[in-house]
Amino acid sequence: MTLVSTGELARQLHxxxxxxxxxxxxxxxxxxxxxxxxxxxxxxxxILRLEKxxxxxxxxxxxxxxxxxxxxxxxxxxxxxxxxxxxxxxAEIEQSILQTTSLIHTIELEGTIDWKxxxxxxxxxxxxxDWQSYFSEEEHQILAEQLPKLENDDLTTKKWMxxxxxxxxxxxxxxxxxxxxxxxxxxxIEILSHETFNGDEELMEKFWEVRKSKEKSEELGLYPIxxxxxxxxxxxxxxxxxxxxxx
Numbered sequence: 001m002t003l004v005s006t007g008e009l010a011r012q013l014h015x016x017x018x019x020x021x022x023x024x025x026x027x028x029x030x031x032x033x034x035x036x037x038x039x040x041x042x043x044x045x046x047i048l049r050l051e052k053x054x055x056x057x058x059x060x061x062x063x064x065x066x067x068x069x070x071x072x073x074x075x076x077x078x079x080x081x082x083x084x085x086x087x088x089x090x091a092e093i094e095q096s097i098l099q100t101t102s103l104i105h106t107i108e109l110e111g112t113i114d115w116k117x118x119x120x121x122x123x124x125x126x127x128x129x130d131w132q133s134y135f136s137e138e139e140h141q142i143l144a145e146q147l148p149k150l151e152n153d154d155l156t157t158k159k160w161m162x163x164x165x166x167x168x169x170x171x172x173x174x175x176x177x178x179x180x181x182x183x184x185x186x187x188x189i190e191i192l193s194h195e196t197f198n199g200d201e202e203l204m205e206k207f208w209e210v211r212k213s214k215e216k217s218e219e220l221g222l223y224p225i226x227x228x229x230x231x232x233x234x235x236x237x238x239x240x241x242x243x244x245x246x247x
Contacts, residue, residue, distance in 0.1 A: 003033060003041035013050060020050075028067055029053060060086065098151035105150040106223075109161055131220060134210050139203050146196050150223055159192055167229045177235035186240045189233070 010017045023029040024040060029050045031040035042050070049070065056066040061082055069079070131140045148157035166185055175181055197204040210216045212230055217223075 001032075001043055003043055004047070006031075006040045006042075009042050009047065009050070013047075013054065015050075015054070023050070023053070026063070028063060101153060102150040105157070105161060109164060109223075134216070134220075135203075135206065139206070142198065142200070142203065143207065146198065148196070156192075156196065160196075163189060163192065164225065164229065167232055168226070171226075171228050171232050177232055178239045182232070182236040183240055183243075186233075186236050189237075 004012070006017050006020050009015075010020055020029070020040070024031060029042075029046060032043040032046055033041045035041070052070060053063075053066050056069060057063070059082070061069070065082065131143070135143065146156075148154075148160040150157070163185065169175075170179070170182055170185070193204050193208075197207070210220070211222065211225070212234065214224065214227065217225070
């Protein structure tokens with residue numbers, strides 16, 4: 001029977017000598033023979049067992065579970081449980097990606113991190129939202145599917161973000177709600193709102209009434225829009241309605 005030393009096995013399988021000693025200490029991969037000086041020697045079966053351990057480790061299985069699998073104890077149950085753990089880890093990673101995307105979009109909208117607004121948004125995301133206080137079940141379903149979300153990178157979200165930034169620029173540069181630029185923004189909002197709400201003007205009006213309320217927006221976990229933007233937009237819409245009526 002051919003035996004290899006700890007050093008030779010470590011080089012062969014690209015593991016450390018310390019790892020091999022530890023696996024021996026916990027009874028995971030004990031060597032077939034030790035000489036009087038304590039030097040370890042591994043057989044082909046030992047090497048195969050170690051290769052299996054390394055394979056299971058690459059699948060993120062714990063050493064304890066790997067040991068159970070090699071002992072052929074509840075192999076299916078252990079691997080199934082491990083799959084569930086991986087799926088949970090994947091869900092957590094996906095949630096982290098969504099939150100990071102929200103952070104990126106917040107920075108794009110604000111130009112910096114508004115920690116107060118961001119913390120409010122995160123806290124509200126963890127709360128149960130009482131949409132039924134303002135919308136029917138059917139309306140809520142439409143809104144859940146259609147409303148832009150900061151955690152998404154879709155075209156609709158980008159369009160709404162650009163509109164908010166354009167209104168912010170109007171406020172910063174002193175444009176009036178009656179200006180041509182402001183009225184073009186109102187036209188764009190009407191077009192985008194029609195897309196977002198599937199042409200349901202009643203639902204659109206109901207949503208915007210809720211959206212203009214800081215308290216209600218926070219309650220529903222919606223992105224906190226600067227009050228100056230809401231006021232500017234409201235005045236621009238009122239002016240557009242007056243022009244339409246007079247025309």
